[in-house]
Amino acid sequence: MDCEDFLKGYSDWLDGLETSQDHRRFELHLQRCRACARYDRVVKQGTHLFRELPRPDASPDFIPRLRHRLYHIDDHAVLGARPGGSAALVAVAAVGLLAIVWLPFASRIPVEVELAPVSVSAPAPATEVPSLFSNGPFVTPVVYQRAVLYQGAVLYQKAVLYQGAGLPSVETAIWLPRDERFDAMLLQRGLSSREGDSRR
Amino acid sequence: MSDIDGSARRPAGDGERIVRMPNSLAVQQVKGEQQPRRALKELSDAELVARYLEGQRFAFEELVGRYQDRLLNFIYRTIGDRDRSEDLVQETFVRVYRHLHRFDPTKKFSTWIYTIASNLAKNELRNRSRNPMVLFQAIKKNWDADHRPLQWEDRSYAPDDLFRKRHLRAQVEKAVEELPEHHRVVFVLREMEGKTYEEISEITGVTLGTVKSRLNRARNKFAGIIAPMLE
Numbered sequence: 001m002d003c004e005d006f007l008k009g010y011s012d013w014l015d016g017l018e019t020s021q022d023h024r025r026f027e028l029h030l031q032r033c034r035a036c037a038r039y040d041r042v043v044k045q046g047t048h049l050f051r052e053l054p055r056p057d058a059s060p061d062f063i064p065r066l067r068h069r070l071y072h073i074d075d076h077a078v079l080g081a082r083p084g085g086s087a088a089l090v091a092v093a094a095v096g097l098l099a100i101v102w103l104p105f106a107s108r109i110p111v112e113v114e115l116a117p118v119s120v121s122a123p124a125p126a127t128e129v130p131s132l133f134s135n136g137p138f139v140t141p142v143v144y145q146r147a148v149l150y151q152g153a154v155l156y157q158k159a160v161l162y163q164g165a166g167l168p169s170v171e172t173a174i175w176l177p178r179d180e181r182f183d184a185m186l187l188q189r190g191l192s193s194r195e196g197d198s199r200r
Numbered sequence: 201m202s203d204i205d206g207s208a209r210r211p212a213g214d215g216e217r218i219v220r221m222p223n224s225l226a227v228q229q230v231k232g233e234q235q236p237r238r239a240l241k242e243l244s245d246a247e248l249v250a251r252y253l254e255g256q257r258f259a260f261e262e263l264v265g266r267y268q269d270r271l272l273n274f275i276y277r278t279i280g281d282r283d284r285s286e287d288l289v290q291e292t293f294v295r296v297y298r299h300l301h302r303f304d305p306t307k308k309f310s311t312w313i314y315t316i317a318s319n320l321a322k323n324e325l326r327n328r329s330r331n332p333m334v335l336f337q338a339i340k341k342n343w344d345a346d347h348r349p350l351q352w353e354d355r356s357y358a359p360d361d362l363f364r365k366r367h368l369r370a371q372v373e374k375a376v377e378e379l380p381e382h383h384r385v386v387f388v389l390r391e392m393e394g395k396t397y398e399e400i401s402e403i404t405g406v407t408l409g410t411v412k413s414r415l416n417r418a419r420n421k422f423a424g425i426i427a428p429m430l431e
Contacts (some may be wrong), residue, residue: 011416015390017397043419047391049372056282058289062268066290069299079253147277158374 001029006036014043245309249300260300264293267310270393271317277388278321279328279345280377289326292317314395314403318385325381368429383418390415 006029012018013026030037240262252259262401271292295316303312346417355359379387385404389395400411 001422007420008416011412011419014419015397039423042423042427045430046375046422047373047419048367049426050376050391053369053373055269056285058268058272059286062286063264066264066293069290069294072295073298088239132209 001027003029003033003036006030006033007039010043011037014040210279218393229302246305249303249305249309253301260297263296263309268293271313272346274314274388274393275317275321277376277392278318279324288317288320290305291320308399311399311402314389314393314399315405318389318403321385322381371429373427375422378425379418379421383421386411386414387418387422 006026009018009022009026013023016023018026030040207410209304236310237363240251240256240259243251243259243262245263245266246258248263252263268289272285277412279285279288291315303309330383376384382404386400389400390397397408397411397414397415399409400415404411
């Protein structure tokens with residue numbers, strides 16, 4: 001036996017899976033070959049150390065968590081076993097199937113509906129200058145004049161809380177000091193009126 | 201909450217008293233409940249499964265007690281993340297619980313449960329390889345230090361020996377981590393869990409020849425990494 005054969009059949013020999021004749025050949029090779037004897041020693045010591053490694057313990061809540069999960073499995077099993085539940089499921093599935101079958105036919109039927117003409121009046125000209133910002137606050141010409149006068153502006157933002165729930169809206173007042181940024185914003189939106197600007 | 205298999209109590213709302221909720225186990229005809237739980241410890245896994253299927257609720261608890269630490273160790277050594285390992289052990293028991301009625305009693309229960317655990321571990325590694333942010337070493341690095349129980353100083357060890365021993369352990373762990381996944385699973389099942397080649401073949405779903413070859417390669421590589429530390 002050479003070292004290559006030894007290494008190839010090493011696992012079988014270590015686990016006692018080879019024949020008794022092969023076993024003797026392995027033993028003989030180990031006695032003669034120092035390299036293979038070292039290899040054998042390293043594997044045995046290493047695997048021994050591996051088995052000695054600390055084993056993790058399950059955390060204290062392992063059983064309660066598992067119990068909780070299993071409990072829900074049982075719960076679902078009981079609910080799923082109710083005849084009403086399964087009948088409802090079958091009904092929903094049947095409606096779904098019908099819808100899928102009917103859909104291609106439905107799309108082929110042309111539907112023409114003639115609607116009565118609707119007359120509308122043109123909207124009154126806006127009294128409010130468009131928003132300075134994308135979603136407010138709003139700057140009216142009056143606010144702008146005040147801003148020029150007081151070197152700043154109090155801007156009001158109206159926000160509706162819980163729309164549709166009948167709750168009051170909330171108004172937020174923001175003091176925006178009048179400076180180059182303020183003017184630049186106005187300019188950007190075509191709102192700047194240099195007339196009456198006391199700073200200039 | 202006195203047992204593991206779902207006979208838990210759930211508090212009801214609106215001032216109702218705590219009531220015992222119905223579940224599949226409760227509606228099952230409970231046979232042999234009078235048998236002391238201690239006696240279950242003497243039963244084999246297959247007998248416990250049979251008892252559970254007959255309605256003896258504590259049999260499942262006994263199975264959990266037998267396997268939770270072994271599975272946790274196996275999965276932990278395979279994927280290297282302690283918390284995730286615990287989740288996967290839970291998932292293993294949940295699957296066992298769901299499909300116990302399908303278990304073939306002619307087969308070994310331990311092989312079956314290890315197969316489930318092994319598949320979950322493999323899936324975890326596969327998912328992790330798709331998400332390279334999770335690193336084996338990073339997860340595992342501080343576990344030993346954090347979870348080691350408090351120990352009194354052992355005066356029989358010199359500091360050098362202690363250091364050397366810790367260093368060796370770390371190197372052994374590292375050597376196992378460095379094994380390719382399919383080699384590592386086989387190596388852990390054989391060396392740590394003491395499974396036979398046939399069992400490993402069933403658990404991993406590969407032929408006996410492949411098990412032998414993978415184990416031999418795993419040992420070879422393991423020896424190659426660990427050798428400089430042991431000489």
